[in-house]
Amino acid sequence: MTDKPSSPARVSLEDVALRSGVSTATVSRVLNGSTTVRQSRREAVEKACEELGYVINRAARTLASRRSMTIGAVVPTLATETFSRPLATFQQKIHQSGYTLLLANSNFDPDTELKEVNKLVEYGIDALMLVGNSHHPRLWQRINQQALPCIQTFTVDRHYPSVGYDNEQAAGELAAHLLALGHKVFGVIVGTPPSNDRVSDRITGTRQALSAVGLTLDDANLFSRAFTMNDARQAMFQLLDGPNPPTAVICGNDLLAFGAMRAASERYLRIPNDISITGFNDYEYAEHLEHPLTTMRVELDKIGARAAEYLLAALNGEAIQRQTLLKPELIVRGSTGSAPRPSR
Amino acid sequence: MTDKPSSPARVSLEDVALRSGVSTATVSRVLNGSTTVRQSRREAVEKACEELGYVINRAARTLASRRSMTIGAVVPTLATETFSRPLATFQQKIHQSGYTLLLANSNFDPDTELKEVNKLVEYGIDALMLVGNSHHPRLWQRINQQALPCIQTFTVDRHYPSVGYDNEQAAGELAAHLLALGHKVFGVIVGTPPSNDRVSDRITGTRQALSAVGLTLDDANLFSRAFTMNDARQAMFQLLDGPNPPTAVICGNDLLAFGAMRAASERYLRIPNDISITGFNDYEYAEHLEHPLTTMRVELDKIGARAAEYLLAALNGEAIQRQTLLKPELIVRGSTGSAPRPSR
DNA sequence: GTGAAAGCGCTAACAA
DNA sequence: TTGTTAGCGCTTTCAC
Numbered sequence: 008m009t010d011k012p013s014s015p016a017r018v019s020l021e022d023v024a025l026r027s028g029v030s031t032a033t034v035s036r037v038l039n040g041s042t043t044v045r046q047s048r049r050e051a052v053e054k055a056c057e058e059l060g061y062v063i064n065r066a067a068r069t070l071a072s073r074r075s076m077t078i079g080a081v082v083p084t085l086a087t088e089t090f091s092r093p094l095a096t097f098q099q100k101i102h103q104s105g106y107t108l109l110l111a112n113s114n115f116d117p118d119t120e121l122k123e124v125n126k127l128v129e130y131g132i133d134a135l136m137l138v139g140n141s142h143h144p145r146l147w148q149r150i151n152q153q154a155l156p157c158i159q160t161f162t163v164d165r166h167y168p169s170v171g172y173d174n175e176q177a178a179g180e181l182a183a184h185l186l187a188l189g190h191k192v193f194g195v196i197v198g199t200p201p202s203n204d205r206v207s208d209r210i211t212g213t214r215q216a217l218s219a220v221g222l223t224l225d226d227a228n229l230f231s232r233a234f235t236m237n238d239a240r241q242a243m244f245q246l247l248d249g250p251n252p253p254t255a256v257i258c259g260n261d262l263l264a265f266g267a268m269r270a271a272s273e274r275y276l277r278i279p280n281d282i283s284i285t286g287f288n289d290y291e292y293a294e295h296l297e298h299p300l301t302t303m304r305v306e307l308d309k310i311g312a313r314a315a316e317y318l319l320a321a322l323n324g325e326a327i328q329r330q331t332l333l334k335p336e337l338i339v340r341g342s343t344g345s346a347p348r349p350s351r
Numbered sequence: 352m353t354d355k356p357s358s359p360a361r362v363s364l365e366d367v368a369l370r371s372g373v374s375t376a377t378v379s380r381v382l383n384g385s386t387t388v389r390q391s392r393r394e395a396v397e398k399a400c401e402e403l404g405y406v407i408n409r410a411a412r413t414l415a416s417r418r419s420m421t422i423g424a425v426v427p428t429l430a431t432e433t434f435s436r437p438l439a440t441f442q443q444k445i446h447q448s449g450y451t452l453l454l455a456n457s458n459f460d461p462d463t464e465l466k467e468v469n470k471l472v473e474y475g476i477d478a479l480m481l482v483g484n485s486h487h488p489r490l491w492q493r494i495n496q497q498a499l500p501c502i503q504t505f506t507v508d509r510h511y512p513s514v515g516y517d518n519e520q521a522a523g524e525l526a527a528h529l530l531a532l533g534h535k536v537f538g539v540i541v542g543t544p545p546s547n548d549r550v551s552d553r554i555t556g557t558r559q560a561l562s563a564v565g566l567t568l569d570d571a572n573l574f575s576r577a578f579t580m581n582d583a584r585q586a587m588f589q590l591l592d593g594p595n596p597p598t599a600v601i602c603g604n605d606l607l608a609f610g611a612m613r614a615a616s617e618r619y620l621r622i623p624n625d626i627s628i629t630g631f632n633d634y635e636y637a638e639h640l641e642h643p644l645t646t647m648r649v650e651l652d653k654i655g656a657r658a659a660e661y662l663l664a665a666l667n668g669e670a671i672q673r674q675t676l677l678k679p680e681l682i683v684r685g686s687t688g689s690a691p692r693p694s695r
Numbered sequence: 696g697t698g699a700a701a702g703c704g705c706t707a708a709c710a711a
Numbered sequence: 712t713t714g715t716t717a718g719c720g721c722t723t724t725c726a727c
Binding site: 017060062063064065066067069075085086088091092094098107108109110112125126129130131148149152153235236237240262265266269292295296297 | 361404406407408409410411413414419429430432435436438439442451452453454456469470472473474475493496497579580581584606609610613635636639640641
Binding site: 017019020021031032034035036038039063064065066067068069070071072073 | 719720721722723
């Protein structure tokens with residue numbers, strides 16, 4: 008309809024130069040903290056910036072300098088501590104080195120992940136953080152084409168830089184704990200498609216531990232689309248109503264375990280007398296639940312810190328170890344106990 | 352040390368033009384979905400893009416078009432559903448209109464908030480979402496200087512666009528519920544400095560409800576720096592050990608209420624017989640806690656949706672209502688009950 | 696130390 | 712329908 012109410016033409020670097028009586032080159036030098044500018048001029052420039060309310064235009068800077076000073080990260084979701092916590096650390100670390108975080112979600116979908124990475128590349132990110140090692144086939148192609156420093160988190164990968172732990176081994180430890188308690192029938196509730204590398208590794212680890220003692224995991228006892236607490240609760244009901252109700256249920260994270268425990272309680276099952284349930288990650292509330300949760304403690308902050316460390320080193324051309332292996336710790340609490348007598 | 356291993360000069364729009372035998376203008380038209388390009392040329396351009404692995408340079412586009420197609424948001428933290436949930440909706444909505452979210456955290460600090468907003472402006476955001484209405488004095492100055500469409504969330508504000516609810520009234524309702532149950536001594540555990548507008552409104556609301564019946568809130572019973580579950584737990588211990596132990600404790604959100612309940616249980620207090628505890632927001636797990644939580648349900652998704660709606664309309668120059676008032680709903684569950692007899 | 700000037704890769708008149 | 716061309720606001724040689 009009408010014209011914008013005289014939006015006062017945005018202040019540019021040239022305006023600052025004019026006002027402070029120096030060249031644009033000198034203003035640029037001051038802005039970038041060059042030490043070769045005479046004190047008096049520096050102050051004049053700073054004064055002019057202040058008076059004019061100057062805000063640098065990063066698009067122009069990025070275009071001219073061919074560095075954006077941003078780092079991209081694509082995580083499945085922020086709706087869980089699993090990713091929000093390491094990301095907070097990551098963000099803080101890169102911030103200290105003057106970088107800004109550009110964040111995107113994949114929703115556990117490789118196609119979406121690829122799209123988001125492409126977008127981040129469009130924005131000119133200088134480096135990239137990913138989760139897991141199972142991506143769209145064209146993802147690494149793009150990253151390599153752009154010669155983009157990149158690290159994968161929550162995984163170990165022989166080919167590409169990574170920081171994480173061995174999901175297979177972690178799952179094995181958890182299964183071993185339950186097997187030692189005499190459990191024979193297992194259930195699994197996880198929150199990502201089995202195509203997901205971390206989850207499939209965990210399932211493999213569980214299966215291996217079982218088969219080592221002559222047991223198997225019934226496919227009917229494997230639920231893999233539970234994201235919320237309530238999803239897990241419903242999955243648990245299905246397990247309990249299924250053909251082969253388990254006495255031990257392994258959940259993908261502590262929130263899912265919380266939901267599973269609720270379902271068990273609603274069915275008047277006693278924890279851990281009638282049923283044992285395990286989580287993963289050791290969220291803050293895990294020890295405070297009605298039935299304190301047996302879980303694997305993962306150093307979430309360290310994942311974020313190490314990822315940042317690696318990328319910053321890579322950006323500076325410093326040599327740094329490409330793979331970092333963390334070791335989760337089994338925390339045994341009240342949600343697991345001896346298998347019930349095979350009464351009925 | 353050594354040169355970068357021949358990073359293959361980034362493919363530019365000009366490369367695409369050369370390869371497909373058209374001008375850069377035509378390539379740009381194709382990229383921007385102009386309908387005035389002959390089909391054959393369009394296809395040639397698309398083919399060339401594909402073959403060359405072309406990725407647009409958004410810095411250049413932003414500089415030339417003077418629109419970044421990004422929208423900024425500054426929230427206190429992502430570590431709580433309170434902000435991560437509306438943000439997810441917000442993100443989704445603006446995405447549908449072709450905008451990208453640029454996200455920043457303020458950590459509840461106005462200075463940090465101002466810094467982050469400045470940075471977002473540097474990135475050339477086309478619009479901005481904020482939380483609350485108590486900001487650094489220079490914040491609105493900057494926003495207005497840039498003529499930036501902006502909306503405040505979780506608050507109602509007569510002067511600026513906003514979407515939220517009346518914190519004072521919500522707190523009043525909660526207090527009224529507890530007063531009706533006969534409680535006389537109150538405690539408050541919140542997670543933001545009292546300088547915070549939402550929190551101070553809530554405290555005001557609580558105090559008003561109390562004074563209306565001749566009661567007061569003991570300053571010693573007000574804790575305002577509890578962010579994590581454990582913080583709330585410690586705060587609760589202090590309340591219980593303090594000079595004026597409350598029979599009703601009002602918590603800033605459901606997580607804090609969870610922590611407070613734990614502390615009460617650890618002191619062998621029965622909920623709600625010995626002590627009543629309330630939350631805020633009605634997180635998914637609130638009804639599933641050992642003591643199902645009495646809380647205020649807030650339409651978190653709607654906050655994000657409406658914020659997006661407003662900004663998109665503003666960007667299109669459409670007229671749209673500037674203020675939106677939501678109405679939280681009191682959800683009464685098992686964590687609150689009649690005040691204990693004044694026995695001891 | 697400082698300035699002049701040539702781009703960075705794209706969009707948007709304007710002309711054809 | 713398409714091409715030419717002049718910037719967008721900054722950084723960065725290269726002289727001085």
